[in-house]
Amino acid sequence: MKVLRIQKAQATRDGAGVNISRIAGFDGKSLDPYLMIDELKSDDSQDFMAGFPAHPHRGIETFTYIRKGGFEHRDQMGNVKAIRSGDVQWMSTGRGVIHSEMPLADAVDGMHGFQIWLNMPAKDKMRPPRYQDSSQTGVATITTDAQVTLRALAGDWLIDGHSVSSALQGLAGNGAIADVILPANSSATLDVSQHQKVLVYIHTGKLSEPEYGELYLLDVEPKAPLSLIAGSQGAGVLVLAGQPIGEKIAHMGPFVMNTQEELQQAVRDYHAGRFGDIV
Template sequence: MKVIRSQKAYATKDGAGVRINRIAGFDGKSLDPYLMIDELKSDDESDYIGGFPPHPHRGIETFTYIRKGGFEHQDQMGNKKAIRSGDVQWMSTGRGVVHSEMPLVDEDNGMHGFQIWLNMPAKEKMRPPRYKDSIDTGVPMLVNSEQVELRALAGAWSMDSQVIEGVIQGLAGDGAIADVILPKNAKAVLDVSKHGKVLVYIHSGQLADSAFAAGNLLEVSPSEPLKLAAAESGLGVLVLAGQPINEEIAHMGPFVMNTQEQLREALRDYQLGNFGDIV
């Protein structure tokens, strides 16, 4: 694979003091169609117990994936779901969502999960919100001859000529997300040629014959097959792909629109209660 650039996640806090590692790209270019990748990984309950109390969004899609532990999701659409290990959840917020994500404590395994933001095209930012999760269906998985697991979280994927459809379809920017887990010294090849942007976030282990380890994001060329090889420590990566939207971004906290006036309108609508309330 051809690495175009690399970026290291930085430590920060969000919600009610939740410690996370973040990759941000609100310039509308570096991650497009993605905006942000937040990783929550801790065995210390105090790092995440405050959770994410009720808050609004407009103009983005949020994609949550839990590897260990869990969160209880609630929103003004009436959804109340326990998102646990192995589950994914997608909210296309459109014109407005109010939701909360509060931790379900797992004293044995701690917490490891992701929330990923995708930008929505201008023409779709004010449509009604949508919600979907994998609780009833589970997440499809491919396993190759070297026991590499590809968990198809969203979109469609091809690994070593095997094809699989993810549990969630229809992400903004034709987004596709997979969790690929490689045992030590194992290899896998993914076909990413249909995408305009391909990002690889290392969440565990290390790439073979490189210094890239957990916490690094790589942008790779979609013109070449994505060849993954694990070091002695094994390797776990999120692969995020899609088509850049290439639109101007105006960002303020939980709102991502195209102009400053649209941001002011979003704030006014939220303050007036037009987003609704969690019941």
């Protein structure tokens, strides 16, 4: 793989004091069509039990993936779902969503998960919100001859000549997300040629070529096959792919629009109660 740019996640806090590692791209260029990658990884319940009380969004899509532990999701659309280990959840917030994400009681043994934000194109930012999760369909998974496992979290994937498709399609920017788990010293090749942006985030272990470990995000050349080679510890990576939207971004907290006036309108609409209330 040819690495074009390298970033390392930075420690921060969000929600009611949840400790996370974050890579942000609110310039609308560096991660496009993605805006932010948050990783929550801790065995200490004090790092995450305060959770994410009710808060609004407009103009983005949120994608949640849980590897360990779980959250209860609630929103003004009436969705009340337990998102547990192995589950994914997607909200295309459009003109407005209010939701909360609070740790499940059995998450006291630790938590490992991601929330990823995708930008929405201007033409879709004020459409009605949409919701989908994997609680009924599960997550499509394939294991190669080398015992490399790919979990197709969203979109379509081709690994070592084998294809697998997620039940979750239609993310903004044709977003596709996979969790690839490589045993020690194993390798796999993904065909990502249909995408214009490909990002590799290392969440477990290390890659050996190039040699990077946890918390690093690699922006890679999409025209070449994506060769993943694990080090002696093995490796786990999220692969995020898609088509850049290429539009101007105006960002304020949970709102991402195209102009400052649209941001101010989002704030007014929220305070006027136009986003609704969690049922």
